[in-house]
Amino acid sequence: MKSIPARIAAFHANGSDRYGLVTDEGIIDLTPEFRTRFPSLKEVIEAGALEELIKAAEGRSAAYREEDVDYLIPIDKPEKLICIGVNFPDRNAEYKDGQAAPSKPSMFIRFPRSFTGHEGNLVRPPESPQLDYEGEVTIVIGKGGRRIAEADAYDHIAALTLCNEGTIRDWVRHAKFNVTQGKNWDSSGAIGPWLVPFRSADQLDDIELTTRVNGEMRQQDRTSRMMFSFRYIIAYVSTFCTLVPGDVIVCGTPTGAGARFDPPVWLKPGDVIEVEAEGIGLLRNGVEDEQC
Structure with a gap:
C-alpha cells in the first residue's frame, strides 16, 4: 500500500489566512511558528522550506477540523x-x-x-x-x-x-x-x-x-x-x-x-x-x- 503523501494547505480560520499540514485527524496549524519568515506558502516555496514545515509538524496535534476551515488556493x-x-x-x-x-x-x-x-x-x-x-x-x-x-x-x-x-x-x-x-x-x-x-x-x-x-x-x-x-x-x-x-x-x-x-x-x-x-x-x- 502506498503511503499517504504530505499535504500542505492554505486555509482561512479564526479571522485570518493560515497554512498547515493536513492529516487524517485535521489540520496542524504551522502559521504561528512560521508566519514571520513565511507570510504565505509562496514564501515557503521561494525558500525551499516545504520539508521544514513537514518536519515541524511531527508529533503535533491538529488544531482545526477540515470542516471548520475555508480552503484557499495554495x-x-x-x-x-x-x-x-x-x-x-x-x-x-x-x-x-x-x-x-x-x-x-x-x-x-x-x-x-x-x-x-x-x-x-x-x-x-x-x-x-x-x-x-x-x-x-x-x-x-x-x-x-x-x-x-x-x-x-x-x-x-x-x-x-x-x-x-x-x-x-x-x-x-x-x-x-x-x-x-x-x-x-x-x-x-x-x-x-x-x-x-x-x-x-x-x-x-x-x-x-x-x-x-x-x-x-x-x-x-x-x-x-x-x-x-x-x-x-x-x-x-x-x-x-x-x-x-x-x-x-x-x-x-x-x-x-x-x-x-x-x-x-x-x-x-x-x-x-x-x-x-x-x-x-x-x-x-x-x-x-x-x-x-
Missing part, C-alpha cells in the same frame, strides 16, 4: 499562472476541425482571482449559463530558471496540486486569437486542495486523472498520454520567459468536458465536481449563481 499571488490547452490526444479530436495534432502547446494566462479553493463554489455569472469544467494536474515551480533543459525540468518542481480549470465557453469565442475572456471570470475555477511536495518522477509520469460531476465519470485519462510532457512544458515555457519560484502551470485536461456533449451539458447550481489524481488528492467544488 499559491494566492503567483507571478505567473499559465494554463496549457489541448494536451491530450482525444482533446484535439474533440474540436472536429480536421487539423492535425499541434506541434507546439497552446497556452493562456489566468488571474488568481478566477479561482476558488477546495470545497468552495464555482460561480456562474449572469452573462452566460455556459460554465464548464476541466480537471487538470498542476505543478508549482520551486527553482526558477530560463531555458531549462527537459532533462533538468523535474529539478525545478516544488509541489503538485490540482485544478478545475472552469471556463465560460461562449466567451472563449468572442475573439479570433485568444480565450482570455472566457477563462478569467471571478471564481469560475478552482485550485487545490493542497500542495504535495514533488520528490520523484513516478508522482507525475503515469498517474490517472479523473473528473466526476455528481458522481458520474466525465473525464478519465493518464498523464503518460499527454501530448506535451511535464518536462517539455517546463522547457518550452522557460524558453520565452523566466520561471520563478511560486509560478503555477496548469497542464491540460482530458476529453469529456461538458461542451463536447451533444447537446452540451453545462454546470448548474447544486452540481458537485470532483477532480482526482493518484498521489495528489481530490479537489471538490459546488456551483452557485453569482449574486449581483
